[in-house]
Amino acid sequence: MHDFKIIFLLIFMVTGCSMPTKSLKTVPSVDINSFMGDWYVIAHIPAFIEKNAYNAIESYKLNDDGTIQTTFTFNEAAVDGEKKQYNPKGFVVKGTDNAEWGMQFIWPIKAQYKIVYVDEGYKNTIVARDALDYVWLMSRSKSLPHEDIVKFTAMIEAMGYNIDNLRMVPQQ
Numbered sequence: 001m002h003d004f005k006i007i008f009l010l011i012f013m014v015t016g017c018s019m020p021t022k023s024l025k026t027v028p029s030v031d032i033n034s035f036m037g038d039w040y041v042i043a044h045i046p047a048f049i050e051k052n053a054y055n056a057i058e059s060y061k062l063n064d065d066g067t068i069q070t071t072f073t074f075n076e077a078a079v080d081g082e083k084k085q086y087n088p089k090g091f092v093v094k095g096t097d098n099a100e101w102g103m104q105f106i107w108p109i110k111a112q113y114k115i116v117y118v119d120e121g122y123k124n125t126i127v128a129r130d131a132l133d134y135v136w137l138m139s140r141s142k143s144l145p146h147e148d149i150v151k152f153t154a155m156i157e158a159m160g161y162n163i164d165n166l167r168m169v170p171q172q
Contacts (some may be wrong), residue, residue, distance in 0.1 A: 004080065023129050024159055026099035026114050032059045032092070035115070039138035040072075043149070045165045047134050049086065052077040054170045058138060060090065067091055068101065079172040099166040117155060132160050142171040 041056035050056060053074035061069040063168040068090030090108060093100040102110025117126040124144070127136045137152050144152075149168075157163045 022132075022160060023130050024114055024116050026096060026116055027142055028099070029097035030099045030115050030118060032062060032098045033124070035098070035118065035125075036062050036068075037140070039125065039140065040138050040142050041136055041169045042144055042171070042172055043137040043153070043166050043168050045133070045135045046167060049084075050074060051167075052081075053084075054079045054081060056169050058136070070103070074169075079170060094108060107141055116159065117152075124148070124152070126155060128156075128159060128161075132162075135159075135161055135166070 012025045037060065039058045039060075041050075041053065041058060044050065044053075044056075050072075054077070056072070056074035059073075061071075061072040063069055070088050070090050072086045072088070076084050086104045086105065088105045088111075088160055090113065091102040091104065092098050093102060099115045101113040101115075103113045105111065105112045112131070114128050114130070115125060116128045118124070123141070124137075124139045127138065129135070135156055137156065153163055153166060156166065
C-alpha cells in the first residue's frame, strides 16, 4: 500500500498540479445534503486508478465536521472483476457554496473537484477539473437514455475536454 501512495503522489504531482489552462465555472450552489448518497459513474475521462473500472459507484456522506466521507468502489477490468475500494475525504472549498471540493487521497494533497453541472432534482451531475485531465458524468441511475448521453457529452466537450478520451463505464 505504501508503494501505491508513492506512485499516486508522483503521478498526481506531474498531472494534478499542472497549471490549468482555464477556470471552469461551477454551478452557483450545491445543496450539500441533496448531493450526498450514491452516484453511478456513467462516463469519465478516468484517473489511472479507474481506467478499467466497471460498476463504478461514488458515494458521499456528510460528516459532522463538514467533511465528506467518500467511498469509491468498482470492479477491475470486468463486471465480475476484483472489487476495488478507495476512501478519499472531501473538503468543501470556502466561498464556493459547496460547488468546489478538495478531494484528499493522501495527506496533505487535495485534488480539485468542481461540480460544473447538477440538475434540479440531483439526479445527474458532471464533476470536472480546470486542468481538463479528468471528468466524471454521474447519475443516480445505472444508465441514461442515449439522448442524455449525447447532451452531456456535448456539455463536456464545450468545457474544452477531448471527448475522444471519454470512456463509458459499464454498469451491471
